[in-house]
Amino acid sequence: MSNLWLISEDSFDPSHQHHQETIFTIGNGYLSTRGAHEEGYPEEHRATFIHGVFDAAPISVTELANVPDWLPLTVHLNGERFSLTSGAVESFQRTLDLRTGVLTRTVRWRSPQGDTATIVLERFASLADPHTLFIRCRVTPEFAGAVEFRAALNGNSDNEGLAHWRWLGQGRRADVLYLHNRTRQSKIEIATAMKLAAAQGEELAREVWDAENTPTLSLTMRAVPGQELIVDKFVAAFTTRDVASDRLTDAAVDRVDHVAGWPHALSDNAAAWDREWQRTDVIIEGDDEAQIALRFNLFQMLVAAPRDDGRVNIGAKTLSGFGYRGHAFWDTEIFMLPLFTYTAPHIARNLLNYRRHLLPAAREKAKANGFEGALFPWESADTGEEVTPTWVPHFADRTKLVRIWTGDIEIHISADIAFAAHQYWQLTGDDPWFIESGAELILDTARFWASRAEWNAARNCYEYTDVIGPDEYHDHVNNNFFTNRMAQWNIQAALDALDWLKANAPASAADLIARLDLTEARLAHWREVLEKIYLPVHPSGLIEQFEGYFQRKEVDLAALEPRTQSIQVIFGIEGTNETQVLKQPDVLMLLYLLRDHYADDAVRVNYDYYNIRTDHTYGSSLGPSIQTIMACNVGKPDEAYEHFIRAVRADLHDVRGNAGDGIHAASAAGTWQAVVFGFGGLRVTPQGWSTRPRLPKHWKRLAFKFYHRGKLQKVDLRV
Ligand code: IFM
DSSP states (O other): OOOTTEEEEOSOOGGGHHHHHHHTOEEOSSEEEOOOOTTOOTTOOOOEEETTOEEEETTTEEEEOOOOBOOOEEEEETTEEOOTTSSEEEEEEEEEETTTTEEEEEEEEEOTTSOEEEEEEEEEEOSSSTTEEEEEEEEEESSSEEEEEEEEOBTTOOBTTBOOEEEEEEEEETTEEEEEEEESSSOOEEEEEEEEEEEESOEEEEEEEOOTTOOEEEEEEEEOTTOOEEEEEEEEEEETTTSOGGGHHHHHHHHHHTOOOHHHHHHHHHHHHHHHHHHHOOEEESOHHHHHHHHHHHHHHHHHOOSSOTTOOOOTTTTSSSGGGGOBOHIIIIIIHHHHHHHOHHHHHHHHHHHHHTHHHHHHHHHHTTOOSOOOOSSBOSSOSOOOOSEEEOSSOTTSEEEOOHHHHOTTHHHHHHHHHHHHHHHHOOHHHIIIIIHHHHHHHHHHHHHHOEEETTTTEEEOOSBOOSOTTSOSBSOOHHHHHHHHHHHHHHHHHHHHHHHHOHHHHHHHHHHTTOOHHHHHHHHHHHHHBOOOBOTTSOBOSSTTGGGSBOOOGGGGOSOOSOHHHHHHHHHHHTBSOBSSOHHHHHHHHTGGGSOHHHHHHHHHHHHTTBOTTTSOTTHHHHHHHHHHHTTOHHHHHHHHHHHHTTTTTTTTSOGGGOOOHHHHHHHHHIIIIIISOOEEETTEEEOOOOOOTTOOEEEEEEEETTEEEEEEEEO
């Protein structure tokens, strides 16, 4: 039986290296490193990103700065530098072990002059000590002479051409070299330190090259045919987000100095990963592809999840690529948070605390737009200000610019955040957190919704006009059902939260009433808004996505198959706006979130209507996992599996051709929801939890764990 924890490739293809770099990303919740090769290749997108290390950037306002590179390690056989693009690669295998986060590459290489060796490179970012990074290089020469290992720290890293780092200094303490840099605008400092240890073999020479911004160590070992040489590179990294500037280099140097050695570090890391998988793993029997792919998705979420920092979020592309510049979206609250709320509540709390901490900026955004309360930014980075680019190059013609409106009018994010906070509270029963933080998130977003609601006297209702719903193929729409209904949910949740606080934490209730000015008159207005929000539903249960949607042009998507491009590429931005084609199924997403409020028949009617109008494969990657759940809901297991496999393959198969920009985090985390809530049918209510298995026909078993009110629950569904 194949090992269902391994992701492998057996050749190096420079034309696919960006995709492969994303797939072979490793990390530990503090940082992630893309799977670029130690020795480096032209056109590569090598990068390491550390949570919260942002710096100013044109167009995107701010971006995660690709930090100084810890990977460089070159191997020289009798003076010839090992490269996959010279000499002869006689065999190649690269494997990511999802169980431990260790990435291993094994290459048998013949140099241009005919010296052959088997070179094994292993690397991991320790989950046990997130500031430490390890590379082990094993070389078994088939020749006599010398093998040289050159290891460096490289401060010249950039973000696709933009250099964020200034050189501040470098030096040596005993056998440890260090490098000290600072970002241009945000002035975050980083110290990296390294040492190179010969673990096996005879050392012939050692040199230090104090090259500016690239301190380098060279270690030459005697090559004896058949005798393996082992060299370890130990690295540590700290930023001024972790320690004060005057202690920064000491912190990095000391940490490297105290590394107990490869075997210890490896086993500590394996033990830490084992603890993660104990609660997060999902077992699928009868479908090896689904099993491995789901584990891959969970692994990528686990390496991105901040465990010790409540001031950072997970970007839409995790820490695994330059896409979306590290910015966070609603992807976190609606797609990623359920995974953490159910399996790692401490991580969920960190992510929610990020929003809590940035409430002042959300208040500023609401105020700047003429509203009260908290309006969270559509794209968010370190300060909580809106960082959505206003203009970006057109995807078809990069000499033209396209206006991006999401930062102005995709306002549903405020309700999504409130929803996630409420879900966390309900599932965990973490009342202290709710009293301290969650309630304020829900109350202040409700204030926003009540002040943003527009009275339409002719209709005798409140409306939200000129918005963008989750389906971004249609912008500047009025009364997007998702937005209106989530606004209503948010206001109701706020009123309920206030009642709960009054009964259970009266001092906090009084404090919030005073600080947020929750007068009786204001609350009366909230009640009126929530009763009168415009939410038309056809007698059949069919919901119009937004006003006038049904009048847009019908497109027979099936007739356009086979296709390899999104509908927006085929019809253009304006052309698509005029059709009924959806980037993601807005109404179905709403029915998923508020499932208990809608009858089965209504779900069926809407599923049948919107499923065939959605650009599933090339539209948004967020859609398919939710679509899986809704297909399970309406009893369409084959369609559910089709949606699921589309979601679970998103990055591994590079379905949209842009996995090189980074992991599609919402899709990755969404596949956990698809399996647990869709196929497993898990449902949690105030009375307890239940499952309603709807496993794909070839699945023999589905098992997973989750926390409910602090207790680990085990679900094991067998056919
Ligand atoms: O948040 C999503 C949005 O829903 C669709 N476009 C991509 C964004 C980031 O993943």
